[in-house]
Amino acid sequence: xxxxxxxxxxxxxxxxxxxxxxxxxxxxxxxxxxxxxxxxxxxxxxxxxxxxxxxxxxxxxxxxxxxxxxxxxxxxxxxxxxxxxxxxxxxxxxxxxxxxxxxxxxxxxxxxxxxxxxxxxxxxxxxxxxxxxxxxxxxxxxxxxxxxxxxxxxxxxxxxxxxxxxxxxxxxxxxxxxxxxxxxxxxxxxxxxxxxxxxxxxxxxxxxxxxxxxxxxxxxxxxxxxxxxxxxxxxxxxxxx
Numbered sequence: 001x002x003x004x005x006x007x008x009x010x011x012x013x014x015x016x017x018x019x020x021x022x023x024x025x026x027x028x029x030x031x032x033x034x035x036x037x038x039x040x041x042x043x044x045x046x047x048x049x050x051x052x053x054x055x056x057x058x059x060x061x062x063x064x065x066x067x068x069x070x071x072x073x074x075x076x077x078x079x080x081x082x083x084x085x086x087x088x089x090x091x092x093x094x095x096x097x098x099x100x101x102x103x104x105x106x107x108x109x110x111x112x113x114x115x116x117x118x119x120x121x122x123x124x125x126x127x128x129x130x131x132x133x134x135x136x137x138x139x140x141x142x143x144x145x146x147x148x149x150x151x152x153x154x155x156x157x158x159x160x161x162x163x164x165x166x167x168x169x170x171x172x173x174x175x176x177x178x179x180x181x182x183x184x185x186x187x188x189x190x191x192x193x194x195x196x197x198x199x200x201x202x203x204x205x206x207x208x209x210x211x212x213x214x215x216x217x218x219x220x221x222x223x224x225x226x227x228x229x230x231x232x233x234x235x236x237x238x239x240x241x
Contacts, residue, residue: 020213020214020215021050021051021052021213021214021215021216022049022050022051022052022153022154022211022212022213023048023049023050023051023210023211023212023213023214023216024048024049024050024051024208024210024211025046025047025048025049025208025209025210025211026046026047026049026206026207026208026209027044027045027046027047027206027207027209028043028044028045028046028047028060028204028205028206028207029042029043029044029045029204029205029206030042030043030202030203030204031201031202031203031204033197033200033201033202034200035197035200045060045061045062046060046061046209047059047060047061050216050217050220050221051154052216052221054068054069054070055067055068055069055070055221056221057216057220057221059077059079060079061079062078062079062080063076063077063078063079063080064076064077064079065077066221066222066223067089068221069089072088072089073086073087073088073089074086074087074088074089074091075223076096076233077223077224077227078233079224082224082226082227082228083227083228083229083230084223084224084227084228084229084230085229085230085231085232085233086223086229096232096233097232097233098232098233109137109138109174110135110136110137110138110173110177111135111136111173111174111176111177112133112134112135112136112173112177112180112181113133113134113177113180114131114132114133114134114146114180114181114183114184115131115132115133115134116129116130116131116132116183117129117130117131117132118130121147123147123149123189123190123207123208124189124207124208124209125151125211126149126151126152126189126208126211127149127151128147128148128149128186128189128190129147129148129149129185129186130145130146130147131145131146131147131148131183131184132144132145132146133145133146133180133184140195140196140197141195141196142193142195142202143193143194143195144191144192144193145191145192145193146184146188146190146191147188147189147190147191148184148185148186148187148188148189149186149187149189150185150186150187151186152186152187152211153211153212153213154213156185156186156187187208187211188208189207189208190205190206190207190208191204191205191206192204192205193205
């Protein structure tokens with residue numbers, strides 16, 4: 001759940017009409033938190049994303065994923081133990097979970113509403129507009145501020161649709177919520193979420209640091225060589241995400 005923001009910041013892959021690839025560098029932060037006696041330390045990460053006309057590759061310190069529209073495949077990668085799982089699109093995240101978590105995932109539902117705000121500000125090199133997003137996950141409110149910009153070197157009209165459909169697979173969004181996500185115009189430059197889950201306060205944020213047009217490294221859109229293919233994610237991998 002805490003990696004929702006990773007998806008929010010980077011999914012811009014469908015029908016982009018690019019002459020070269022798009023490179024995006026982002027930073028994210030999650031405060032330390034404790035839920036039901038389980039302590040999670042604070043985490044800072046810097047991630048890199050590569051976007052082509054038909055593929056997306058995201059790599060953070062410990063995890064990554066690849067979406068390949070030509071092959072109709074998604075690869076979820078764990079760099080820490082050099083393994084990955086693969087699945088066909090559209091994404092059904094529950095199929096990748098260990099058996100003890102699959103039933104719970106089947107009950108997980110998420111709804112979202114988006115209200116455009118009146119505020120505008122410059123973040124880094126980008127002129128941004130505010131969107132207030134109110135998400136509810138199994139009845140738990142997760143309000144988020146999203147700063148989005150159209151001042152980016154690619155067509156952003158399709159990326160919201162792709163992002164929403166990936167979220168539909170991961171968080172079981174309904175069609176009404178997908179339409180809400182599509183109210184956000186442009187690429188999401190910065191996000192901030194404050195929530196309370198089972199009495200524990202949760203704070204996460206993300207911000208884009210760089211966007212550039214350049215050629216992607218060879219093999220960046222393929223599962224890493226030497227990594228072991230697995231059928232499902234482990235409990236530890238799910239908790240880290």
